[in-house]
Amino acid sequence: MSYHKKNRPVYLNLLKIRLPIGGVVSITHRVTGVLLVLLLPVSVYLLQVAVDSESGFNRLAALFSTLPARVVMLFCLWLFVQHFFSGLRHLLLDLDIGISKAAARGGAWLTVAGSLLAVVLLAFGLLR
Amino acid sequence: MKSAVAGTSRGGLGEWLVLRLSAVYMGGFAIFTAAYFTRYPVHDYQAWMHWFASGYTRLALAVFFVSLIAHAWIGMRSVYMDYLEPFWVRFTVMIMTLLGLLALGIWVAQLLLQVESR
Numbered sequence: 001m002s003y004h005k006k007n008r009p010v011y012l013n014l015l016k017i018r019l020p021i022g023g024v025v026s027i028t029h030r031v032t033g034v035l036l037v038l039l040l041p042v043s044v045y046l047l048q049v050a051v052d053s054e055s056g057f058n059r060l061a062a063l064f065s066t067l068p069a070r071v072v073m074l075f076c077l078w079l080f081v082q083h084f085f086s087g088l089r090h091l092l093l094d095l096d097i098g099i100s101k102a103a104a105r106g107g108a109w110l111t112v113a114g115s116l117l118a119v120v121l122l123a124f125g126l127l128r
Numbered sequence: 129m130k131s132a133v134a135g136t137s138r139g140g141l142g143e144w145l146v147l148r149l150s151a152v153y154m155g156g157f158a159i160f161t162a163a164y165f166t167r168y169p170v171h172d173y174q175a176w177m178h179w180f181a182s183g184y185t186r187l188a189l190a191v192f193f194v195s196l197i198a199h200a201w202i203g204m205r206s207v208y209m210d211y212l213e214p215f216w217v218r219f220t221v222m223i224m225t226l227l228g229l230l231a232l233g234i235w236v237a238q239l240l241l242q243v244e245s246r
Binding site: 030033034036037040041044047048050051054057058080084087088091094 | 148151152155158172173176177180196200203204207228232235236239242243
């Protein structure tokens with residue numbers, strides 16, 4: 001375990017490492033995935049409350065009509081949409097679609113643009 | 129090095145496939161459900177439960193949550209294998225994640241079945 005740790009170059013000044021966009025999207029896929037897993041108990045709890053009783057359902061409806069709750073919900077939706085698009089990119093790369101350097105970079109940018117566009121569209125629906 | 133706890137000897141391809149199949153199902157479910165609720169907005173508890181209590185919905189949700197738990201486990205595990213270094217830390221976090229996902233599965237199962245028993 002330790003033999004390869006000895007003589008390898010260590011240069012981990014994070015401010016000096018410039019990750020290409022594919023790398024940024026890749027790590028974002030992981031971060032959003034972990035956050036979505038951490039949100040699971042909350043999601044199932046909300047589902048439980050919404051199913052258990054009419055008063056619970058109405059309480060949630062009232063909660064999600066407030067601005068702060070909608071901003072939080074929008075952020076969670078962004079997590080999902082970004083993970084969805086970067087996952088879709090992985091699936092396409094598996095099928096050898098868009099694997100040239102330029103196409104892979106373009107695809108990575110596209111996942112960011114797509115998720116931000118989706119959030120803007122959702123915001124028009126949720127925040128008005 | 130892959131340790132015994134980190135995966136079975138034949139784990140690789142099966143996990144790769146499960147991760148992707150579950151992703152495709154969940155993605156399809158998300159798109160379909162979003163489109164459905166856009167077409168038929170839910171305004172009150174009766175309409176909500178009409179959707180939720182249907183056998184098809186709960187079957188689709190059951191498959192969804194099975195996919196989700198498998199997907200979450202494979203994804204979290206590969207993250208742990210890359211970043212959690214002392215073995216006992218990785219092992220402990222993996223066991224906790226597994227127990228957490230198991231508890232979540234039991235919770236969801238009772239949530240999907242409780243409607244029937246009313």
